[in-house]
Amino acid sequence: MxxxxxxxxxxxxxxxxxxxxxxxxxxxxxxxxxxxxxxxxxxxxxxxxxxxxxxxxxxxxxxxxxxxxxxxxxxxxxxxxxxxxxxxxxxxxxxxxxxxxxxxxxxxxxxxxxxxxxxxxxxxxxxxxxxxxxxxxxxxxxxxxxxxxxxxxxxxxxxxxxxxxxxxxxxxxxxxxxxxxxxxxxxxxxxxxxxxxxxxxxxxxxxxxxxxxxxxxxxxxxxxxxxxxxxxxxxxxxxxxxxxxxxxxxxxxxxxxxxxxxxxxxxxxxxxxxxxxxxxxTHTQCHFNGFYRVRSDQHIDNHLLTDHQQPHGTSTQTYKGILDGNGHGVFNGTVIVAEDAQKSKTQQLNKNLLLSPTAQINTKPELQIFADDVQCTHGATVGQLDDKALFYLRSRGISEAMARRILNYAFMSDIIDNVELEPIKIKLKRDLKGSI
Amino acid sequence: MLTIENLHVTVEDKAILRGINLQINPGEVHAIMGPNGSGKSTLANILTGRDGYNITAGKIMFDGKPLADMAPEDRARAGIFLALQYPVEIPGVTNIYFLKTAVNEIRKTQGLAELDAMDFMTLVKAKMQQLKIKDEMLYRAINEGFSGGEKKRNEILQMMLLEPKLAIMDETDSGLDIDALQIISEGVNALRDSKRSFLLITHYQRLLNYIVPDHVHVLAHGKIVKSGGRELAEYLEKVGYEQIEAA
Structure with a gap:
């Protein structure tokens, strides 16, 4: 090289x-x-x-x-x-x-x-x-x-x-x-x-x-x-x-x-x-949805920008990630609502599931709101698998590995369910069920 | 079937069970009663292999094998089932997917063929009818947004589908109205036979009017302080736990 x-x-x-x-x-x-x-x-x-x-x-x-x-x-x-x-x-x-x-x-x-x-x-x-x-x-x-x-x-x-x-x-x-x-x-x-x-x-x-x-x-x-x-x-x-x-x-x-x-x-x-x-x-709608699967030796960075320049816009940023091994993820979601962009509605959500102690995520919401009559929400979470849920599945005879897969999939299922095109939904379900 | 000898269990270094002895034979229904904090739920959890419970002395044998080293899923496959006091909500996993996966995992270990979607549907619908559970509950996420009664019914539905050898019911009666209690009890009674055993954990004797036990034990301060027949439950209801604990 x-x-x-x-x-x-x-x-x-x-x-x-x-x-x-x-x-x-x-x-x-x-x-x-x-x-x-x-x-x-x-x-x-x-x-x-x-x-x-x-x-x-x-x-x-x-x-x-x-x-x-x-x-x-x-x-x-x-x-x-x-x-x-x-x-x-x-x-x-x-x-x-x-x-x-x-x-x-x-x-x-x-x-x-x-x-x-x-x-x-x-x-x-x-x-x-x-x-x-x-x-x-x-x-x-x-x-x-x-x-x-x-x-x-x-x-x-x-x-x-x-x-x-x-x-x-x-x-x-x-x-x-x-x-x-x-x-x-x-x-x-x-x-x-x-x-x-x-x-x-x-x-x-x-x-x-x-x-x-x-x-x-x-x-x-x-x-x-x-x-x-x-x-x-x-x-x-x-x-x-x-x-x-x-x-x-x-x-x-x-x-x-x-x-x-x-x-x-x-x-x-x-x-x-x-x-x-x-x-x-005016009156625009903009929806960003995403999912990232970060494995060992991988780095996935999502930088989003939604720039409301005019009134009555509706926007969402919904991203979820599952990170494993020493994988590293970045989510940076910027939402700008300009002074003139009154009556804007915007929602941001970033959720992360860390499967290993060495996986890493940097999540950063960046809301710059200059208008006063707007609805803006945002949230970010970083968590691990729910032990109670894991035990519940295992106590019904489901192996630990399968239980983890089921819960990992469940974590991001709403993003997949939201996909409008059925063949893509089916493909993602199949790929992700097999790999997480 | 289940033999517990001198079982001592700690949770976060605190002694909860302090020398439990219990023998459950095939086909028997045992009830464990006791006040809050006596160790009832700890006993249920230690049998199913939940993390955070440590056996410091004694042993548990199930079908002649020691339970302590078995993973929760292996215990389930061996025939132990716990109906949880607080069933867990799992968003994103449909109830039907969960039930079908569990049934097939257990069938696989029993050397039986997996049920396909059609066969499973026939099976589950019959059980649901018995428990008066609506079809739509199959397609909702596991226990998510279920009422207290629906969650308990869902537990019994799992029990009916998995057909365990030993069914443990942890405070299944709590939060149930009389109608729900009756439906659930009918479901449980239908499962009673000469081979299947039950361990009912309850604070009140109300449940025992519907599911009549062969043996009743009183748990206090981590020990079984009194054992008897069904009449012990009625006696307890009259005199209260304080009498027994003081004795």
Whole structure:
């Protein structure tokens, strides 16, 4: 393994080599975006623990390793693809291999009128104007160097455009496979979702990697929800045991729009999710639900931000985690209610179950309330399995191991029960019952 | 079936049981009565293997085997059942899942085939009818939001499903109205046969009007101070525990 001393220089060098071969290199506005991102990344540097946003998550190891960006799909691991597909889910499918569109494995026929789903690289040529007016429109890089990095190396991803009043009749499953012939690949999938007025859609992003493969995903999903649109978004992270998975979901919500976002972080060496919604219209609804299963030698960090900028918004952040071995979890839930955002309602809940004395969780609610007529609640708990419940089950003949599994599952069952899409619910139940 | 010899038990270094001797034979119903703090619940808990109870002297034999080293689940599989005084609420686990899992775990150790969903449903519904338990209770989380009476019925339902050799009932009558007590007692009486034994732990003799014991023991200060037949319970009700404790 190659190790390097200065990650910023390393990424700059890779960028300098890559920039002339990146898609859309003839689009001035895009080149400008990339260069701005490059500047921001260079100025901010690679995150370290003195930066508040990265206090509990150490990315030194990530920075010390050399990765090369994926430029071609290479071999597709069809076995991995088969396990990534969700049984009994009737859906449209896009497969990305190391962040690149794999057309032959994608299934998009029969899309309803008014809906465009294609790769971002295609959209740069076929739908340039929509991409130009939305891509990176309100994104800030401050405190988010990986968002800057994603924009620098932006090569491919998924582009969805839902015209006014359109309804996506089946969910879209975006399958990300980290696979191929090489080790130390980094990929930068970028998804741009534009939901027109009164449109409705469900998207599933899932991430998979070969068991021990080392790779680095830096993902960014940008969502623009126009008036009265509704989007349900799932993120299922089943990365390899050696993988670094850094992902951001940023949504901008216009009035009366509704976002329901689920995040299930199930495996990976280091996972960091930045999930953000900016409620820029009135009467918006935004619900973040998540579950993290942290095992030994794993680190999972969820940073959430719900930014109420306008009145009458409703939001929730409900995250639960089970941590084992020497696993380390971080939950940082920020809720901002601006002075103008009167009549906002917001609820935050983070519950953690520690299964071992060496497991660790840092949970931090951050409520910044500037309006006076609001309803805000928050709660955080860290606990262990209930001895009384454990004894009760065992006293009925259930083995200790099974009793523990039952209680662990019970701890997060409400998050699973809340999942709207039945095949996902069944998959999660099956996976989690077997593994916790 | 159950032999307890000179049993001494401490809880957090405090002596609670101080030399219990008790012999329960197949088919017998024993009642242990005593005032609060006499050690009744400790006796129930030590039989089921709950943490926090330490045997400092004496022994407990069940079907010729020492109980002390057996895990709670192994005791349950060997045929010991405790109906808890305070059944535990477990949010997130449905009652039906719990009952089916328990029944099948016990069947497995008995070398019997596991029941499938259909067979289990037929079995559980018949028992529920006997106990006048509504179907919806199956699909609620274990004991969550159950009334006191519903929780106790749920305990007896588990007992009927698991068909133990020795059923211990810890203050099952507390908090029950007469109708519920009658329904539960009928359920228990239906389980009585020449092989199955019962140990009823109670403060009041009211329960013993419905489930008639063969033997009654009075527990005071961690010892059995008096044993007799059913008439002992009636005598106690008249004179109170103070007389016996003083004696």
């Amino acid at each position: 190659t190790t390097i001393s200065d990650p910023v220089t390393q990424y700059q060098q890779v960028y300098d080599q890559a920039r002339t071969s990146l898609p859309g290199k003839d689009l001035n506005w895009l080149t400008k975006l990339r260069d701005q991102a490059y500047e921001s990344f260079a100025t901010q540097g690679f995150p370290h623990r003195k930066v508040e946003n990265w206090k509990y998550t150490n990315v030194n190891n990530l920075g010390q390793q050399a990765f090369t960006p994926a430029i071609a799909i290479g071999t597709v691991n069809t076995e991995l693809l088969a396990t990534a597909q969700i049984p009994d889910l009737d859906c449209y499918q896009i497969v990305l291999v190391n962040g690149l569109f794999a057309e032959q494995y994608s299934q998009l026929s029969g899309l309803p009128a008014g809906i465009i789903i294609t790769s971002l690289s295609n959209a740069l040529t076929d739908h340039t104007e929509i991409v130009r007016t939305h891509l990176n429109k309100q994104l800030t890089y401050q405190g988010q160097p990986f968002a800057a990095l994603n924009t620098m190396f932006l090569r491919d991803g998924v582009f969805c455009y839902f015209d006014n009043n359109s309804v996506l009749d089946k969910p879209l499953h975006i399958i990300h496979l980290a696979t191929g012939d090489r080790q130390n690949v980094m990929s930068f999938p970028r998804h741009l979702i534009v939901a027109g007025e009164h449109s409705q859609a469900t998207l599933i992003e899932s991430y998979h990697g070969d068991k021990d493969q080392l790779y680095f995903n830096d993902c960014l999903t940008e969502i623009h929800l126009h008036d009265h649109s509704q989007l349900t978004h799932y993120s299922l992270i089943e990365a390899s045991q050696a993988a670094y998975h850094i992902a951001a979901l940023h949504a901008w919500q216009q009035q009366h729009s509704r976002l329901q976002a689920y995040n299930f972080a199930l495996s990976g060496k280091l996972i960091r999710n930045d999930t953000r919604a900016y409620l820029i219209g």
